[in-house]
Amino acid sequence: MTRHYVTSAAGLQSVYGAAGYATIMQKLNTLTGTGAASGPKLHILDDATSMQGLTPATAQDAPTLQGALKQFLQANDTVTIVGDQRVFPAFEVANPVTDRTIDPDATILTDNPYGDLTGQPPEECTQPQVAVGRLAAGVSDSAPALASLLDWQISWLQQPPQRTGYVEVTSRQWQDTSSFVLAAMASSQRVFVSPDIRISASNAANLDCKYLYCNLHGFASGGPWMGYDQGLSYPVPAVTPDAFQSTYASGIVCFTEACYGLATSGLSTGSSCALSLLAAGAKAVVGATGLAFGTATAQPTTLIDADAMAQGFFNSALATGATIGSCLKRARQQLAGTSSATDPYVKKTLLEFQLLGDPSYAAS
Secondary structure, three states, X not given: OOEXXXXXXXXXXXXXXXXXXXXXXXXXXXXXXXXXXXXXXXEEOOOHHHHOOOOXXXXXXXXXXXXXXXXXXOOOOEEEEEOOOOOOOOEEEEOOOOOOOOOOOOEEEEOHHHHOOOOOOHHHOOOOOOEEEEEOOOOOOOHHHHHHHHHXXXXXXXXXXXXXXXXXXXXXXXXHHHHHHOOOOOOHHHEEEEOOOOEOHHHHHHHOOOEEEEEOEOOOOOEOEEEEEOOOXXXXXXXXXXXXXXXXXXXXXXXXXXXXXXXXXXXXHHHEHHHHHHHOOOOEEEEEOOOOOOOOOOOOOOOOHHHHHHHHHHHHHOOOOOEHHHHHHHHHHHHHHOOOOOOHHHHHHHHHEEEEEOOOOEOO
């Protein structure tokens, strides 16, 4: 297995300028310059020198970057994209759920095709052979914010994060399903149910854990992940972005089922739970780039779609030697293996659940 860090020089310079590009490259060179055979390798896909005799990308669109990337990828490699959608765009594919009265998303953003080795059309890349993750800062952040994400990666090469325990934050109407998702590791003492509690900066210690599972509502506009107050008949904040502080969040592995949980394009770090988690040093944040679907409340233990993905991910994380990427790969395989191949909701789930973080890191 080779760990690849990839980015675009033109993309980074366009967003962060020449000085910012130099700052980020200094960190990337430190991260990938350890010389260890198992250490990450750096590829600036549109730089001929960095590509070392391979054909560099000549444009900044997703298919062109994918073509440059595929020249050196092999099965079981991992890819970490450095930069947000402005730097290194995801693929935008048609939403297989076509009923807009149920699902407003016309398209889905997915990095899955960057991990495809078989030549599948982007909209069919539901089972990428290579695990792909991304490190991204907020839209209003400067280069040092992205560089600080690389600092976390550098520190973990020297000393892997040591965290323990599990925390679940769920909306009351999904409480039964959430407990079944995490039956293999659940502890009732670490379960927080909205609207009974709201976790923010003042009680951020509640999120001190290794595994964080959030079964909450989310919105494309960002902001808190939400519970639902049935008495008031509207969503209420359950976890706010400022709840994620490095004292408690560094090294966390988080799976969020919130709709648009990883829809970070155009959002500042302070207005995105996922970006705030990453900035606070989370090792991994897995979530959906669009509207997510889950288990019917009348059948809370018949897990489907996002709930089935979450259970597959966390169960895989308990295995010795599991990595973030292997857990996500196994979760996709399990969902596909227990569902109809033509189910559009399953297909959307497989396409939209993505990773912020380096997929090569240990999950267990």
